Amino acid sequence: MDEQSTDSAFAGVSRLRGQVFAALAKGASWLGILVLAWLLFMVVVDAFGLPAASVGWYLGAAVGFGVPLLAYGAYIRRTRPELGWIAVRSTIIPPGGLVLAGALFILFLVFEPVHWLTYYTVGVLPAVAVYGHFASREDTRAPLFATAVGVIGLGLGVFVDAALPVKPMPWASLVWVLVVPAGAIIAWREATGDRRRQATIVGLTALGGVLASFVGPATIGVTPDTSVILYVAAVLPVGWYYGHVLAADRSAWPGLLAPGVALLAIGLGITLGDTIGATGPDPVLDWQFLTSAPSTIPANAGLFPAMVGSVFIITIVALVSFVVGVGAAIYLEEYAPQTGLGGTITRIIRVNISNLAGVPSVVYGLLGLGLFVNLIGMGMGIVLVAGLTLSLLILPIVIISAQEAIRSVPEEVRQASYGMGATRWQTIRNVVLPRAVPGVLTGTILALSRAIGETAPLLMIGAATTVFRPPTGFASQVSAMPLQVFYWSFHQKSAFRELIAPAGVVTLLVVMLSMNVLAIYLRNRYEQQT
Structure with missing residues (x-):
């Protein structure tokens, strides 16, 4: 009886600890969500000039x-x-x-x-x-x-x-x-x-x-x-x-x-x-803001060159990270040796890719500066260097998400394809990849939504915080939306900090949320097809 009572007491204490931990975790999550929602609400209020409206309006x-x-x-x-x-x-x-x-x-x-x-x-x-x-x-x-x-x-x-x-x-x-x-x-x-x-x-x-x-x-x-x-x-x-x-x-x-x-x-x-x-209301985020260049006068300031620069950069990032990332994931999951010395090297590569996913973004900025600017000799702050640097940043995330998507395809499906006489590449192209597309696309688009909001790597490669003309090619000097918002947030004029910067933040958030919605839509659509 004493041993049973002791076991019951320990079980009760463990259950109580689990319940307390679950309650604390849930409370912390809701607190974080509420604080973030409040901050976003205040940013939207400033961007659209809602305090200027009367109660009657x-x-x-x-x-x-x-x-x-x-x-x-x-x-x-x-x-x-x-x-x-x-x-x-x-x-x-x-x-x-x-x-x-x-x-x-x-x-x-x-x-x-x-x-x-x-x-x-x-x-x-x-x-x-x-x-x-x-x-x-x-x-x-x-x-x-x-x-x-x-x-x-x-x-x-x-x-x-x-x-x-x-x-x-x-x-x-x-x-x-x-x-x-x-x-x-x-x-x-x-x-x-x-x-x-x-x-x-x-x-x-x-x-x-x-x-x-x-x-x-x-x-x-x-x-x-x-x-x-x-x-x-x-x-x-x-x-x-x-x-x-x-x-x-x-x-x-x-x-x-x-x-x-x-x-x-x-x-x-x-x-x-x-x-x-x-x-x-006296909104700052209007058509003039989206189609104008930056200005020293708050009423004339706009985000257009930075928006075009972000489009250029994210295009390069999407092409490079998707092709290289998915290709690397296919090799690691389907072709790389899994046993012996080759298997050991494969496991080391996988561990290092996982570690690289947690490296601070500023380190990738220094890597881009050393590799693309100093070693290869590309210009500082140009579109191509910015795109390649951010590609390095999200490449581990794309590889890991693509690996998980490919790994989720049942082995029985592969064996059935081999049994029908298909080669390994035919099996990958016609059987594995179509079933892995939802996970691959979701991971890639979410990684791109992170890249479009990065500031530190672009500062490290010498990208300008403000440019007055949109880029016209991959060798043009470039700025991006987060860089422009960063510049406005530390401007000496209070109107830039309190009105113009929130309008830029809302614009950037709309772009990022749109990318997330696109990822959800593509995942659901391809899951239905597969």
Whole structure:
């Protein structure tokens, strides 16, 4: 009895300790979440100038914004609850298209559309045609031939671009490079096997792009090329989704009214707020802030060159880290020896990769300075050095996440592929990688979201905290959003510290959260497919 009582007492003490530890851990987690949420709330308040608004403005805005949305939500829930997701998607697509339009605008502002026209026509289009030809015959060499044709075409594009006697208008180049491929994708998804209908869809889509180049300048005052970008990124996806929903169920039209209700609510909220309230918000984060260069005057300061620099840098980081990281993970999991001396070396490499994932980011900045600037002789603070340095930073994370994704594929699947006569590479390409894609993409995008917010490595390689022109190539001097925010946060003028820096923080957070949402979406989609 004494021993049983002693065991019961020890078990009770252990259980109590576990409960106390779980409660402390949960409390610490919630405390951290609440503190972070409060800090983010204060940053958003400063970025949008909410303290400048009166109580009457908030009251009017709440009534005008809330009543239409609540009424519409109650109607959908009571009459057609199955249309809820249609309403959500139709509301998300337009702002998502505007974000995509902004990214394309930056891209084509830096690289002229005529260059894209040349390389697309000479390199990309022939490669796609070759791939489609061989894939239709179920020829496994389709990727090889398409890659060869694409590389040769891109090489020829350099000479063709320089030899063009007449440069087409930018909007015409965008119609060919963006609108026609978008129409081809819609035709392929909506009219499979019907060549006449596919041609009609592509033709009408291209005609819409041409009309947009004339209608946009006349109605909203933007340039023809900007009108084409807005058409292909915002108008076309909305029209496609609406047509797809109505073609499946014409009675689903109430769910498609959600964007109009949201716009009505926003307009009504602003109108009532301005009518009832004495003053409204004085936002810093507006269109002028996103499209202007930095300035010594707070009212004229903008983030545009740093945004373009971040796009350049993250493009290099994505290409380098994905190719090298996934390739290294494939080798370590599928080809590297696991026993003997080779196995020991493999284990040492894996341990070191795990250790490198925890090295402070400033160390990678010093590595980039020593390797790319001092040893190789690249320029300080240029786009290429910044991209390669941040690639080294996230490479261990990409390798580890890709290893885990590849390792999660059941061994029975590999053995079944081998049993069907497939080679090791065929098994990896056709069996392992498709099932590992969700984990690989999720880990890569989350690593990229970390890289886009890094400051210390860029400071170590000599990147400028402020530049007044966006980069035009990989050898241009570059700044990035976190660097610009870092400079503003220590500015001698209080307006930069208290207003401009929070606007930059919110912009950076929106980009990072968008990348995280994209990672979740891709993971769920590929998990459903696999």
